[in-house]
Amino acid sequence: MAQYLSIHPEDPQERFLSQAAACLRDGGVIALPTDSCYALGCALGDKDALMRIRALRGVDERHHMTLMCGDLSQIAQFARVDNAQYRLLKATTPGSYTFILEGSKELPRRVLHPKRKTIGLRIPDHRIAQALLATLGEPLLTSTLLLPGEDVPLTEGWEIQDRLDDQLELIIDGGHCGIEPTTVVDLSGAAPVLVRAGRGALAPFAFD
Numbered sequence: 001m002a003q004y005l006s007i008h009p010e011d012p013q014e015r016f017l018s019q020a021a022a023c024l025r026d027g028g029v030i031a032l033p034t035d036s037c038y039a040l041g042c043a044l045g046d047k048d049a050l051m052r053i054r055a056l057r058g059v060d061e062r063h064h065m066t067l068m069c070g071d072l073s074q075i076a077q078f079a080r081v082d083n084a085q086y087r088l089l090k091a092t093t094p095g096s097y098t099f100i101l102e103g104s105k106e107l108p109r110r111v112l113h114p115k116r117k118t119i120g121l122r123i124p125d126h127r128i129a130q131a132l133l134a135t136l137g138e139p140l141l142t143s144t145l146l147l148p149g150e151d152v153p154l155t156e157g158w159e160i161q162d163r164l165d166d167q168l169e170l171i172i173d174g175g176h177c178g179i180e181p182t183t184v185v186d187l188s189g190a191a192p193v194l195v196r197a198g199r200g201a202l203a204p205f206a207f208d
Contacts, residue, residue, distance in 0.1 A: 028169030058148030066120035070133040094125035096199035100186040
């Protein structure tokens, strides 16, 4: 049975954030709210937890995981970012965007796309997610909480508990989240490529 923490969306309780961070350090898989929709999360270095998230999502290693970062310095640490890419990231973060970038050598190979060596990265504009990242002190490996065969992600804490109580270690209920995922932009090539139109506005990227 998962721990169930109701965390205030505007003023997250530190004791609950500490519990969630401890759970992640102990190898737990958690559900957490973001500025787009709920996500599954685990510690970056935990191989078993990563495999469990992929199993819950029904995806394989070719599906991009997302490294949720607290700020641009963390993105620059874990991805190869040139000046043009950095300016674009600075103009659009924090926000409901996921960027596909080439991973740096500091990332375990298992979290990267097996052929492209890329990974998704994002900086959420959400107080609970940001507070958890600060408490944890490192990025969080995440994936949208969209279950196999379903069209929309789970969007309420009680719904996640009802469906996944015996498959997660901890659920953070931060109130209702939307069902629109992040906008995904591939920055690994010569020009930005729109992979998925989502909650983040497209205007900053000048897509045709």
